[in-house]
Amino acid sequence: MSSFRNASFSPAGSAFLQMRTFALASLGGALEFYDFVIFAFLTKIIAAHFFPLTQADWLRQTETFGLFGAGYLARPLGGLVMAHFGDVSGRKKVFTFSVLLMAVPTLMMGLLPGYDVLGAGAPLILLILRVMQGAAIGGEAPGGWVFVSEHAPPGRAGLAVGLLTGGLTGGILLGSTVILAMHGFMTADEIADHGWRIPFLLGGIFGLGAMVLRRWLDETPVFREMHARAEISDTLPVWILLKRHRRAVLCSMATTWTLTAAIVVLVLMMPPLMQTLHHISPEETMRASLASTLCLTFSVIISGALTDFLPLRRLALLYAGILALGASALYGLAPRWPGTLVEWAAVSGLCCGFVALVPVGMLRAFPPAVRFSGVSLSYNISYAVFGGLTPAMISSLVPQTPLAPALYVSGTALVGLIGLWFSPEE
Structure with a gap:
């Protein structure tokens, strides 16, 4: 550290x-x-x-x-x-x-x-x-x-x-x-x-x-x-990572899964899901997307700054719970009150502070000599796998329940919490 x-x-x-x-x-x-x-x-x-x-x-x-x-x-x-x-x-x-x-x-x-x-x-x-x-x-x-x-x-x-x-x-x-x-x-x-x-x-x-x-x-x-x-070192950084920092790589991949879920499900997939599931107009969902993104931007700045003063594990516990609540509010409460999607989307964006905890945790997990490679390997493999599979997984779960997106984000919030909790700090 x-x-x-x-x-x-x-x-x-x-x-x-x-x-x-x-x-x-x-x-x-x-x-x-x-x-x-x-x-x-x-x-x-x-x-x-x-x-x-x-x-x-x-x-x-x-x-x-x-x-x-x-x-x-x-x-x-x-x-x-x-x-x-x-x-x-x-x-x-x-x-x-x-x-x-x-x-x-x-x-x-x-x-x-x-x-x-x-x-x-x-x-x-x-x-x-x-x-x-x-x-x-x-x-x-x-x-x-x-x-x-x-x-x-x-x-x-x-x-x-x-x-x-x-x-x-x-x-x-x-x-x-x-x-x-x-x-x-x-x-x-x-x-x-x-x-x-x-x-x-x-x-x-x-x-x-x-x-x-x-x-x-x-x-x-x-x-x-x-x-x-x-x-x-003359040794390839990737070999050093696989030999000495496997725990850091696995924990970083777990937290990146949470990051992809928050971005993809609460921001990028929200407009088409709300249009399909609840017949909300494209104009309304676009305004909601903008509100969510704007609040997300402020939220990650605040949560990132908090890591300079508060323990990362404590923040992970707080923001994992907030993320699950934000997802539940967006997909569970917004459809119940037509015309309030923009407000609930803004709330969900504010609840995405966990996104900034992910890179902070990864940066602390790897020593300087392999830091770039460690963050890149963990982030890109996890993003490629889960970022690509998330839309398909959500689409397959939605016919079972319209709350599937919220349940998915809540599950990944737990995974991310575990990843940050057990992530090493160099």
Whole structure:
């Protein structure tokens, strides 16, 4: 724990430089969630452009979701490779490269001709671009958490992680806002024809700008200290993890499952579930999604800051219970009082503070020499497995009871509590 709280700080400097570091570190992670939202919202239009019109609508949409999922399958491998170089060659180099590897494919998606021009090459190129994005995303969030925690002043690493996590969830808010604005200024035909490209072009430009700005960042003090003391091992970090830190990896994977459940079930899946289960209008569910995301952003900043003052296990017990209550309120009480979905969605977002406890626990579980690799391996494998399986599991359980989403989140909250409770602290 001392390597996380005490050794992991930047030299004396202005608060402005510290905030600049946190802000620049957040940009790439925000792009990750921004891309998730715009691709998900535009799936039907993308399917019409990149697959034969002779196919059934459901088949084209399924194929498009398959391309989207391929990016997530590439996360563990890409994250592990970049984390390896982050532990061996430096955090800054990998952190700058990862946002470039995300920005270029996003920009190219906005420029890529459709099936009518490239034929079968169109979905094939789109698949390659999604895999590139997935590989980059695998190193982005873990790299950001490691970077800001090792730059934070003494006793403020939790706040730094909370601010970065808030930036990540802010990407969902940004993506939703861009889509809503596009629908406000363009007709449905204009969006289907060419307007759908605008969010991808904006995301690509946004990412390239973040890459340029990140060149101003300094290497973390922790890595510089390891390099000066020649503490960088020649052994592959992944082998060190599997040999010496299996408990930390398993506990971190368990807590990441809780993180995916909170984000996917309470924010991303909530609009379609409420529309299908309770016939709430798309406009109302979109407003509820925005309220939930905004409150989630504030909640993770607060809970991250609390880890600098209160024991992590005590906070885990508190926030696991709050998360279960928030999920139950959203899916159990909101349908009983029509017109209150936005309010209950906001409450559920405030109850998601457990999300920020996850990276704090992971960062404390691994020593600096393998910290990047440990966080990346645990986070990406768990996110790829549970993030991909959660929608299918919820869909299969909903016919049994409309409270299935709340029960699922409550179950994962217990898993996350156990993971944080038994997670080691280096």
